[in-house]
Amino acid sequence: MAKRELQEINAGSMADIAFLLLIFFLVATTMDVDTGLTRLLPPIPEEEEKQEVKVKERNVLVVLINRNDQLMVDGEFGTRLDQLKDITMEFFTNPADDQNLPEMEPKEVEFPRGSSPLLPPDGVWRGDVSKGVISLQNDRSTTYQKYLLVQNELVAAVNQLRQNFCKLYFDKDYDDLNMNNPRDKEIAEAIRDVYKMNISEATPKNIKGLN
Amino acid sequence: MAKFIRKKGQGAQKINTSSLPDIIFMLLFFFMVSTTMRETEVQVQITPTEVSEVKKLEQKSLVSYIYIGRPAKHLQGLYGSEPMIQMNDKLVNEEGIPTESVQDFVLSEREKLPENEKNKMVMSLRIDQDIPMGKVDDVKQALRRAKALIINYSARKDYEEQGRGSF
Numbered sequence: 001m002a003k004r005e006l007q008e009i010n011a012g013s014m015a016d017i018a019f020l021l022l023i024f025f026l027v028a029t030t031m032d033v034d035t036g037l038t039r040l041l042p043p044i045p046e047e048e049e050k051q052e053v054k055v056k057e058r059n060v061l062v063v064l065i066n067r068n069d070q071l072m073v074d075g076e077f078g079t080r081l082d083q084l085k086d087i088t089m090e091f092f093t094n095p096a097d098d099q100n101l102p103e104m105e106p107k108e109v110e111f112p113r114g115s116s117p118l119l120p121p122d123g124v125w126r127g128d129v130s131k132g133v134i135s136l137q138n139d140r141s142t143t144y145q146k147y148l149l150v151q152n153e154l155v156a157a158v159n160q161l162r163q164n165f166c167k168l169y170f171d172k173d174y175d176d177l178n179m180n181n182p183r184d185k186e187i188a189e190a191i192r193d194v195y196k197m198n199i200s201e202a203t204p205k206n207i208k209g210l211n
Numbered sequence: 212m213a214k215f216i217r218k219k220g221q222g223a224q225k226i227n228t229s230s231l232p233d234i235i236f237m238l239l240f241f242f243m244v245s246t247t248m249r250e251t252e253v254q255v256q257i258t259p260t261e262v263s264e265v266k267k268l269e270q271k272s273l274v275s276y277i278y279i280g281r282p283a284k285h286l287q288g289l290y291g292s293e294p295m296i297q298m299n300d301k302l303v304n305e306e307g308i309p310t311e312s313v314q315d316f317v318l319s320e321r322e323k324l325p326e327n328e329k330n331k332m333v334m335s336l337r338i339d340q341d342i343p344m345g346k347v348d349d350v351k352q353a354l355r356r357a358k359a360l361i362i363n364y365s366a367r368k369d370y371e372e373q374g375r376g377s378f
Contacts, residue, residue, distance in 0.1 A: 011229070011232065012228075014232035015228065015231040015232045015235055017232075018232050018235035018236050018239055019235055021239050022235055022238055022239040022242065025239065025242045025243055025246065026242060028248060028249060029242065029246035029247055029248055029249060030246060030247060030248075030249045031245065031246045031247075033267060034267065034268035034271065034274060034335060034363075034365065035265040035266065035267050035268070035365070035366065035367065035368055036265055036266070036268065036335060036336075036363040036364050036365040036366045037262065037264060037265060037266070037363065037364045037366060038266060038268075038333070038361065038362070038363045038364075039362055039363070039364065040360055040361060040362075041351060041354060041355050041360045041361075041362055042355070042360075043355065043358070043360060044355050044356060138344045138348075139344065140343060140344060140345030140348065141343045141344070141345065142343065142344040143340065143341055143342070143343060143344070144260070144338050144339065144340055144341070144342045144343070144344060144347055145260045145340035145341065147344050147347070148260045148262060148340075148364055148366060149260065149262060151262075151364065152262035152263060152264050152366075155264045156263060156264045159264055201351070
């Protein structure tokens with residue numbers, strides 16, 4: 001048989017096919033990334049009996065948002081949103097050992113051995129952690145936006161504290177800790193133990209009970 | 212200078228389109244990789260809040276969505292303009308705490324997850340910024356009753372730190 005010349009496939013319609021697929025994916029998919037503030041709701045106690053957890057007054061920072069989206073922090077009306085982060089940070093650290101700010105209790109937190117020159121050789125951090133709890137309360141007419149902005153400031157304060165700690169001991173940004181790396185993950189979890197995100201989302205029912 | 216003389220009767224020159232499919236395929240692959248399938252049509256209007264401390268939700272398979280907002284313009288004749296809760300494709304507007312519908316939704320979403328991940332379910336709350344918190348509190352209360360405790364207040368990353376000091 002004579003050698004036949006290789007026949008070329010007509011690829012002219014390839015572009016049309018690709019266009020069709022492209023347009024299908026453009027229409028059927030969305031590009032939005034899921035971002036947000038992740039929080040944990042408190043479970044409903046099994047028994048109906050009220051187990052009042054006694055918390056000393058100095059250990060609670062009450063953040064109220066009223067129906068006009070105004071703030072009241074620790075009994076002071078008219079706090080501005082941009083002050084809230086500093087107030088929260090001071091609340092959680094109590095730098096001047098103020099009697100009105102939360103108690104600090106000694107705690108040992110285990111970090112991976114040899115992860116930081118500032119930690120003792122066994123990797124255990126010994127220091128004081130705050131017993132403070134933030135109680136965030138809102139009116140039913142508070143707008144969601146203000147509520148979320150306030151939440152954001154509280155989260156920002158705790159994140160800042162963690163960031164400062166991470167920078168001091170590990171010379172790294174807290175956000176740069178790689179959660180897929182077991183060592184980094186252990187560090188992040190330990191830092192979270194030092195600065196807990198103690199924000200209680202009070203349910204409307206027990207607002208009165210707290211004051 | 213004969214080489215600059217145009218041949219007559221040639222018409223417009225044809226553009227070589229043989230690389231067009233490659234370009235389109237490249238675009239196609241980009242969109243296939245960077246997007247996700249649209250699952251439900253959102254029937255309520257939602258303007259997301261912008262905040263600075265947002266975190267990305269890592270495992271999308273664990274996330275279920277609850278939307279709260281006013282019905283979209285074309286649905287307002289049907290549902291009115293009061294804020295409503297959307298779960299899957301259903302719009303609900305109950306007085307008080309919507310325990311039952313939230314419970315049904317949580318159960319059906321939990322069913323979809325494998326056994327070992329059932330307790331890691333995340334409820335993403337996508338809520339319009341002008342919705343009064345009363346509605347949100349009701350949903351939160353219903354979620355607590357349905358034991359779906361990990362929630363995520365959906366928000367956009369705020370790069371310019373606006374919204375601060377606006378009190």
